[in-house]
Amino acid sequence: MSNMSERMETxxxxxxxxxxxxxxxxxxxxxxxxxxxxxxLNSANELRNWDLWxxxxxxxxxxxxxxxGSASGQYGGKGSKHSAADQNAVxxxxxxxxxxxxxxxxxxxAVLLKGSVSFFQSICVLGYCIFPLxxxxxxxxxxxxxxxxxxxCLMVRLASVGVGLLWSTRASIGFLAEVVPPKRSALAAYPxxxxxxxxxxxxxxxSSP
Amino acid sequence: xxxxxxxxxxxxxxxGAAAFGGANQQGGQPGEQPQPGESxxxxxxHPTALMFHLGFKTAALVVxxxxxxxxxxxxxxFVIVTLLLAFDFWTVKNVTGRLLxxxxxxxxxxxxxxxxxxxxxxxxxxxxxxxxSRVFWLTLWVTPLIWTLFMVSTLLSFNWGWLLCxxxxxxxxxxxxxxxxxxxxxAKDKVGSLATSVAAGMFTQGLSSxxx
Numbered sequence: 186m187s188n189m190s191e192r193m194e195t196x197x198x199x200x201x202x203x204x205x206x207x208x209x210x211x212x213x214x215x216x217x218x219x220x221x222x223x224x225x226l227n228s229a230n231e232l233r234n235w236d237l238w239x240x241x242x243x244x245x246x247x248x249x250x251x252x253x254g255s256a257s258g259q260y261g262g263k264g265s266k267h268s269a270a271d272q273n274a275v276x277x278x279x280x281x282x283x284x285x286x287x288x289x290x291x292x293x294x295a296v297l298l299k300g301s302v303s304f305f306q307s308i309c310v311l312g313y314c315i316f317p318l319x320x321x322x323x324x325x326x327x328x329x330x331x332x333x334x335x336x337x338c339l340m341v342r343l344a345s346v347g348v349g350l351l352w353s354t355r356a357s358i359g360f361l362a363e364v365v366p367p368k369r370s371a372l373a374a375y376p377x378x379x380x381x382x383x384x385x386x387x388x389x390x391x392s393s394p
Numbered sequence: 395x396x397x398x399x400x401x402x403x404x405x406x407x408x409x410g411a412a413a414f415g416g417a418n419q420q421g422g423q424p425g426e427q428p429q430p431g432e433s434x435x436x437x438x439x440h441p442t443a444l445m446f447h448l449g450f451k452t453a454a455l456v457v458x459x460x461x462x463x464x465x466x467x468x469x470x471x472f473v474i475v476t477l478l479l480a481f482d483f484w485t486v487k488n489v490t491g492r493l494l495x496x497x498x499x500x501x502x503x504x505x506x507x508x509x510x511x512x513x514x515x516x517x518x519x520x521x522x523x524x525x526x527s528r529v530f531w532l533t534l535w536v537t538p539l540i541w542t543l544f545m546v547s548t549l550l551s552f553n554w555g556w557l558l559c560x561x562x563x564x565x566x567x568x569x570x571x572x573x574x575x576x577x578x579x580x581a582k583d584k585v586g587s588l589a590t591s592v593a594a595g596m597f598t599q600g601l602s603s604x605x606x
Binding site for chain 1 (some may be wrong): 466467468469472473476477480484488489501503509554555558
């Protein structure tokens with residue numbers, strides 16, 4: 186108990202810069218862990234200190250990229266009911282909702298499968314694991330903006346999204362396998378794959394020139 | 395934004411003084427009662443923290459309200475409001491709660507995966523300025539109410555994009571409110587049990603000095 190109260194006093198009185206630095210280091214460590222899923226550096230401790238900053242930033246970046254996608258050119262134009270700006274707003278809001286509610290649904294599923302996982306921790310991991318897909322979206326947008334419609338470009342886009350999907354799924358399933366009973370691991374993994382696949386699909390659609 | 399924050403805080407302090415005036419007149423309190431018209435930042439122990447506490451909230455509200463006028467892009471306004479809300483949430487949870495009222499709450503995940511919510515409070519309350527505490531609690535209660543009003547208005551006007559924004563704002567400010575209310579309740583319980591034990595000790599001491 187005294188140990189706890191010492192620790193409590195420390196965090197109550199620490200200067201703001203220490204708080205900031207600690208949070209930033211936390212976020213950096215988690216990104217590193219997602220980028221290199223095989224590294225076992227402090228894996229248990231990192232994941233226990235969940236935070237939702239990473240998922241928020243990643244989600245916002247992804248939503249901004251997708252809502253500015255060049256696919257809006259297809260729907261805009263005279264006589265079109267929805268202007269490009271409306272399309273962008275819809276896509277932005279949809280991506281935002283899909284990411285957060287999708288993560289929540291996958292988490293609830295994992296919890297219902299008697300997994301010993303905390304709600305926010307799981308959302309944190311799922312959110313961070315969207316990062317590879319964000320990189321794929323960047324690649325796809327780059328290809329889309331260049332305007333090339335050849336099959337090669339299509340292949341490049343599909344390949345980058347595929348790689349991102351596999352990477353994301355691998356990173357998050359690694360986490361989920363630890364916390365869900367082994368017999369149910371496939372049941373827990375399926376919604377995760379679905380979640381990332383739907384995001385990947387949106388990326389492919391929105392980045393077509 | 396700073397000017398708006400100052401105006402907002404003047405209004406808040408005036409309302410607070412009217413509502414709770416006369417309740418805390420005991421001497422020895424750091425941070426005197428602010429005179430009407432005097433800047434509240436002078437009587438606060440942590441003026442910077444107070445400014446940020448009010449600043450992010452006011453900025454988020456202002457950008458939300460003027461969203462249509464500032465920029466034609468919904469995405470841009472939404473992102474700015476969301477980021478401001480997130481900064482506000484983090485600041486109130488980690489910085490201003492600590493500095494202004496000595497309370498803190500967080501969540502810990504144990505080894506076996508279960509999670510626990512922890513609420514801590516500062517034992518010694520004499521360093522907490524009166525004005526800090528008033529402004530803190532007033533804004534903490536008022537912010538979710540304002541965002542709920544906006545949420546209802548976007549719901550009624552079927553404005554789904556901004557509805558999402560107000561829902562996010564509501565969730566964040568309500569979470570902070572709930573956490574700090576739990577914190578202060580835990581603190582009161584602690585003080586209550588402490589006071590009981592101190593009173594019991596004094597009672598027995600008085601008895602023994604009488605008969606000793």
